[in-house]
Amino acid sequence: MNITAAYTDLYQITMAQVYFETKPDGRAVFDYYYRHNPYNSGYSIFAGLEDVLDILETLKFSDSDILYLKEKGFENEFLEYLRNFRFRGNIRSSKEGDVVFPNRPILQVEANIIEAQIIETVLLNILNFQTLIATKASRIRRSAKDEILLDMGLRRAHATGGYYASRAAAIGGFDSTSNVKAAEDYNIPSSGTMAHSFIQSYDSELEAFRDFAKVRPENCVLLIDTYNTLKLGLPNAIKVAKEMEERGDKLLGVRLDSGDLAYLSKKTRTILDEANLEYVKIVASNQLDEYVIKSLKEQGAPIDIFGVGTNLVTGKPDAALDGVYKLSEYNGTPRIKLSENIIKVSLPFKKQVYRMVDANDMFYGADAIGLFIEDEVSQMEHPFDITKKLDLSPFEHEPLLEMVMEEGKRVVPTRTVTEISKYSQSRLEQLPNEYKRFQNPHIYKIGLSPSLKEERDALIKEHKI
Numbered sequence: 001m002n003i004t005a006a007y008t009d010l011y012q013i014t015m016a017q018v019y020f021e022t023k024p025d026g027r028a029v030f031d032y033y034y035r036h037n038p039y040n041s042g043y044s045i046f047a048g049l050e051d052v053l054d055i056l057e058t059l060k061f062s063d064s065d066i067l068y069l070k071e072k073g074f075e076n077e078f079l080e081y082l083r084n085f086r087f088r089g090n091i092r093s094s095k096e097g098d099v100v101f102p103n104r105p106i107l108q109v110e111a112n113i114i115e116a117q118i119i120e121t122v123l124l125n126i127l128n129f130q131t132l133i134a135t136k137a138s139r140i141r142r143s144a145k146d147e148i149l150l151d152m153g154l155r156r157a158h159a160t161g162g163y164y165a166s167r168a169a170a171i172g173g174f175d176s177t178s179n180v181k182a183a184e185d186y187n188i189p190s191s192g193t194m195a196h197s198f199i200q201s202y203d204s205e206l207e208a209f210r211d212f213a214k215v216r217p218e219n220c221v222l223l224i225d226t227y228n229t230l231k232l233g234l235p236n237a238i239k240v241a242k243e244m245e246e247r248g249d250k251l252l253g254v255r256l257d258s259g260d261l262a263y264l265s266k267k268t269r270t271i272l273d274e275a276n277l278e279y280v281k282i283v284a285s286n287q288l289d290e291y292v293i294k295s296l297k298e299q300g301a302p303i304d305i306f307g308v309g310t311n312l313v314t315g316k317p318d319a320a321l322d323g324v325y326k327l328s329e330y331n332g333t334p335r336i337k338l339s340e341n342i343i344k345v346s347l348p349f350k351k352q353v354y355r356m357v358d359a360n361d362m363f364y365g366a367d368a369i370g371l372f373i374e375d376e377v378s379q380m381e382h383p384f385d386i387t388k389k390l391d392l393s394p395f396e397h398e399p400l401l402e403m404v405m406e407e408g409k410r411v412v413p414t415r416t417v418t419e420i421s422k423y424s425q426s427r428l429e430q431l432p433n434e435y436k437r438f439q440n441p442h443i444y445k446i447g448l449s450p451s452l453k454e455e456r457d458a459l460i461k462e463h464k465i
C-alpha cells in the first residue's frame with residue numbers, strides 16, 4: 001500500500017511544529033506495548049513489524065501532502081522541514097511472530113522527537129491491527145489442529161484492513177488466502193472454491209459442476225449446498241468426480257456452507273467413501289471461529305479444510321488491540337505518565353526485556369523488564385504488589401528487544417511471512433499449555449528489576465502533589 005507521512009494524526013504534525021520551533025534536536029525514547037490480550041487469550045502474537053520497517057525506510061510527505069498542510073496554515077520554514085522529512089531513528093523490537101504479553105515493551109523507538117512523534121500513528125495502526133488478527137488466527141489454528149485453514153475474509157473486512165488481515169492470518173497459522181493482492185505481495189499461498197452465483201447462473205447444478213471441472217480441473221472444489229446438499233449437491237458432485245476420473249483428473253473437494261456442519265460432513269464422508277472417493281476432501285465454511293471449529297472437532301466432524309472469513313479478519317468479538325506508544329525518556333532523562341488507574345502508569349527509562357527460559361527450553365512464564373544499562377536482572381518484582389518477587393537465577397535470560405533499524409535503515413534481513421509463521425509456531429510450542437487454553441488461561445508474569453522499580457517509584461513520588 002502506498003503510505004505517505006501524512007498517514008498520521010494532525011496533532012502529531014502540530015506538536016512537530018512546536019518542537020521544530022523550540023527544541024528541534026530533542027531526542028526521545030518511546031515504548032510500544034498493549035494493556036490487555038484480546039479474546040481473553042493468555043498471549044498475543046506480535047505482527048506487522050516487517051511492514052512498519054518497510055514503510056519507515058521510505059516514509060516521506062508527498063507534494064500534495066505539503067500542499068494540503070500549506071492550505072491548513074503551516075508555515076513555509078516548517079513545510080520545508082517536512083518536505084525533507086525522513087525517519088532516521090533506531091528501533092529495537094521483539095521478533096515478529098513472537099508470543100507477547102501485556103504491559104511490557106514490545107518495540108522501542110529512539111529518535112529525534114519530531115520523527116518519533118510523526119511515525120507514532122502509522123506504527124500503532126499497523127502493529128495493533130496485525131497483532132489483533134494474528135492472535136485470532138493463532139487461536140483458530142489451535143482449535144483446527146492439523147487441518148487446512150483458508151482465509152476468506154476480504155469481502156467483510158474493514159475496507160483496506162483486509163489486506164493486512166490476510167498477512168496477519170498467515171503469520172498466525174493460516175495456510176492460504178482467497179485474497180489475491182495480499183497473496184501476490186506477501187507470497188502467501190492463494191486458493192479458493194466457487195460461489196453460489198456460479199451455480200445459480202446455470203439452469204442445472206450438474207451442468208455448472210461439469211463446466212467448472214472441465215475448465216478448472218486443478219484443485220477443483222464443488223460447492224454442494226445451493227439447492228439440497230445431500231439429495232442433489234453431493235450426488236451431482238459424485239457424478240462429476242467419476243467423469244473427472246475418466247479424464248485422468250481428480251476432484252479435490254466438496255464445500256459445505258450451511259446447515260449442521262457436523263451432521264452434513266459425516267454423511268458426506270460416508271457417501272463419498274461408499275462411492276470410492278476417499279480422496280475427495282470436505283471443505284466447510286459459514287461463520288466459523290475458534291469455538292465453532294473446536295466444537296466441530298469434538299463432534300467428530302470429518303472436515304479437512306476450514307474456510308474462515310468475517311470472524312477472523314474483523315477480530316471478532318474484540319474490535320481492537322489497545323496498543324499504546326508512550327514516552328519513556330527525553331534527552332537522557334526518564335519520563336513518566338501518571339494515572340489514577342495503576343495499570344496505566346507508564347514505565348520510565350530506556351529498557352530491555354528478558355524472557356525466562358527453563359532447562360527444557362520451555363518458557364517459564366515470566367518476562368522481566370530492566371533498565372537498558374543494567375547488565376543483568378537477577379530478581380524481578382511485581383510492578384505494584386510488594387509481596388510478589390521472583391528469583392530469576394534458575395533461568396536462562398533471553399533478551400527480547402533487538403536492534404532492527406539504525407538511523408532509519410533496517411539492520412536485520414527481511415523475513416518472509418512463511419518464516420515468521422514458522423517462528424511463531426515454534427515460540428508457541430515453548431509456551432506451556434496452561435497459557436494457551438481458551439478458558440481462564442494462566443496469567444503470564446511481567447516484573448520489574450529492583451532498580452527499575454526503585455527509580456520508577458522515586459519518579460512517581462517526585463510528580464505526586
Ligand SMILES: Nc1ncnc2c1ncn2[C@@H]1O[C@H](COP(=O)(O)OP(=O)(O)OP(=O)(O)O)[C@@H](O)[C@H]1O
Pocket residue numbers: 257258259260261262263285286287288292295296299
Ligand atoms: N454442528 C455444529 N456445531 C456447532 N456449530 C455449528 C454446527 N454446524 C454449524 N454450526 C455453526 O452454527 C452457525 C449456523 O448459522 P445459521 O443459523 O445461519 O445456519 P445456516 O445453516 O448457515 O443458515 P443459512 O442457510 O441461512 O446460511 C454457523 O456459525 C455455523 O458455523
Ligand SMILES: O=P(O)(O)OC[C@H]1O[C@H](OP(=O)(O)OP(=O)(O)O)[C@H](O)[C@@H]1O
Pocket residue numbers: 152153155156194195196197257285286287288307308309310311
Ligand atoms: O462466513 P464467513 O466466515 O465470513 O466466510 C466466508 C463466507 O463468504 C462467502 O459467502 P457469500 O454469501 O459472501 O458468498 P457466496 O455466495 O459465494 O457463498 C462464503 O461462502 C462463506 O459463507
Ligand SMILES: O=C(O)c1cccnc1
Pocket residue numbers: 152153155178191192193194195307309
Ligand atoms: O474461495 C471461496 O470459496 C471463497 C472465497 C471468498 C469468500 N467465500 C468463499
